[in-house]
Amino acid sequence: MSNKTLWLRCEKKEFERRAALTPSTSKRLIDAGFEIYVERDDQRIFDDAEYEAVGCKLVENNSWSSAPVDIPIIGLKELPASDSPLPHTHIQFAHCYKQQAGWSSVLSRFHRGGGTLYDLEFLNDESGRRVAAFGFHAGFAGAAAGALAFAAHKSNVKLGQLEPYANETAMVADVKSKLGGNAKGLKALVIGALGRCGRGAVDFFRKVGLEEDDIVKWDMAETAKGGPFQEILDVDIFVNCIYLTSRIPSFLTEEQIAAAGQSRRLSVVVDVSCDTTNPNNPIPIYSINTTFSEPTVPVSVGAENPPLSVISIDHLPTLLPREASEQFSSDLLPSLLTFPERNSARVWTEAEKLYKEKLGEAAKVEGL
């Protein structure tokens, strides 16, 4: 088997339509001499035929475990829970390096199988910045969900289930129509506006037609004075996109919201950052992650006051699977092209070093 081979597995997580390799990035890899196997997958936003057309070899759905062990398996999300050992090399988000629930048992599967994990969350460039991340479309989709929740409030209904959109144009058109065809007059505040998610949120508000002055963009400089911030109560939608690294004063508090009473304009908070259970969460007005089926959670504001909802979905880019996949996969491509030299290419040697550290920690916990 050529060492320039990758196997794109199907995604088993509900609602997950994104893909780590798209037909266009697969083609770039094939042009560079790679062989790309693709599991057939109806759930994926890209049709099997799109991969076939660029020269990928299609294989049975969910058949990666029987692939030759020297073929690296690439996917996005966690593998379905199981005890079976993992002998392959996997490139994916595994969510097991920060002691998340079940982390050591996931790593023990690699330990027992002799496989290797390259976690996509920890592929960094020389400056320590992620080579590929979904932030932009998380912010874009979060702002869209916020606008949909705002429209629902206006009609005195609760926002229903969110469905992934075929593409960005369809999303923008749908939100515009739910806002009555025109978003003029709507006012939004984005905190973390200079980051990946923040730029996506600002881009969405522009595309849906907000006036530039009605998109308030804050980053470190504007929050340096310390919250809580009255300015948040004075917009319709607040989108939080910060990368939280330490304890900071709250941006919003329940007391502040109660004190504002009926004078509050704020209708929807979208917490893209989703530091829901983090003790330093600067938006301590809710305590659960919301979902595509139940996108909003109400904040208790008192019966006489206007409603306030929070959206805290932790996989927002799934709402825009095509564009989110294209961007992520093309950002990942330069690193993938060096994967055959993974024993010397920095991005991969560092990821493997981290994997080995985490594997050692897991082995202790699991008594391996």
Ligand SMILES: NC(=O)c1ccc[n+]([C@@H]2O[C@H](COP(=O)([O-])OP(=O)(O)OC[C@H]3O[C@@H](n4cnc5c(N)ncnc54)[C@H](O)[C@@H]3O)[C@@H](O)[C@H]2O)c1
């Ligand atoms: N909900 C989802 O689906 C989803 C998807 C992707 C990322 N995220 C999360 O979104 C967050 C942001 O990710 P990103 O890739 O955009 O990060 P990023 O590093 O690109 O941007 C973060 C921005 O926040 C700013 N910031 C940090 N602290 C701040 C403060 N106290 N006040 C004002 N601005 C502050 C930074 O200056 C930066 O501009 C992360 O927590 C990430 O895990 C969520």
